[in-house]
Amino acid sequence: MKTRVSWAELPRSVRAGVERILGETVVTAQSQTGGFSPGSADRVVLASGRRAFVKAVSAESNATSPVLHRREAAVAKALPPGIPAPKFLGMYDDGTWVALVLDDVSGTHPREPWQESELLHVLDRLADIGCVELPADVPLPQYEDSLRGAFRGWEKLASRPMAGMPAWEAEHLGLLAGLAKEGVEALAGGSLVHGDLRTDNIMLTDSGPVLLDWPWAAVGAPWADALSVLINATTLDPLSGWDHVLKEHRVFAAASDAGVTGVLAGWAGYFLDMSRRPAPPGIPTLRAFQARQAEVITGWLRKRLS
Structure with missing residues (x-):
């Protein structure tokens, strides 16, 4: 369309x-x-x-x-x-x-589904960005503040139930809401965060990955964007399994298991809550994509919590 x-x-x-x-x-x-x-x-x-x-x-x-x-x-x-x-x-x-x-940036977007070599190349670049020292007066919001409202998705789903909500999510609303609150605080940090990384916002060039579309930029955890990339990769290929990257790549060195779980819970609740809303004007495909992200992230959460 x-x-x-x-x-x-x-x-x-x-x-x-x-x-x-x-x-x-x-x-x-x-x-x-x-x-x-x-x-x-x-x-x-x-x-x-x-x-x-x-x-x-x-x-x-x-x-x-x-x-x-x-x-x-x-x-x-x-x-x-x-x-x-x-x-x-x-x-x-x-x-x-x-x-x-x-x-104009000359290059190509990462292949879909993600290939591990390209994904690791992007994570290497994100690790380097996470080490850039930002000026004390950089005019960007704190990432945790930007997402504090968005990560209340499970609370909104509890107060205004969603028709057809999957049984596991319905049974664990309290747990998921609590995890999401922890996830907000885990996003705090002093690194530059892009805030909206998917394949269409990344260009692979001869000089390395270039990040496109920066309206959601903020200051936060140095691993926040890398987790968004893994969410995108998992959404495109739910069977791929990227937990080994979480354990092994240097960009996640400062990320705790609890912090990652909390951020995943926050995003899952946000996407599920947003997916039930009317499509925004001129963007008819967004809600279906958000529903797909919620389903995949929640499946990932269930594995981490089992």
Whole structure:
């Protein structure tokens, strides 16, 4: 099901604004798939042959997406040097349409399902990012504060029961809610956290993995993003089994078993609670994906708790 608009479908004023930022005319544009935004995502070629990446969205299609674009622009200016993220070139904002203009990243997304060699390559890069010293005044939220409300999913499911909730989840709501509270506190730390890592937000390049789409950036545990990558890998292939990576990879050196279990509980409750809500405007596939994530993470939790 199509959710994105193309470069050619953007209003003329938006395209002209982007070209002013780039200082050149766009001659070709290739729309990119993946992700859940209802906006555009285009790799563009300019008259000089230079390349860039443009993503634009309208508040008329989804009120939240322009807010996220503006937030990502602010994050891009705050990222410390050396972080593997696309260079920010500018933002067009007319109050309704918001477009971000970034350097084009030449590479490929990790294969689906994840291949262990690529997954370990990404985790190596995340371990390096976790060691980057952040300025004391970095204008990013604490990750545990960002997710404190989201990780109350099991509490919400207890106060407003979900039709058709699986029996194990229904029988263990209290336990899961308690674990999720512990998970929130386990996310505290002083490292840069991307906050939304999946295959579509990672590009494998000749110089190493590059992380895309940064609106959820925060400061937190150095292993938080790595666990999100394992959640994505497990969602795509539930039989793959990544517990050995949790035990062996250096990015998880500071993670306790209880902390990992708590964060998994928090995400499972969040995704299950969100999956029962109406689809957000312009993003029809999101709820099914959240339901799938909840199912897979809960299965993982059951194994860890058995």
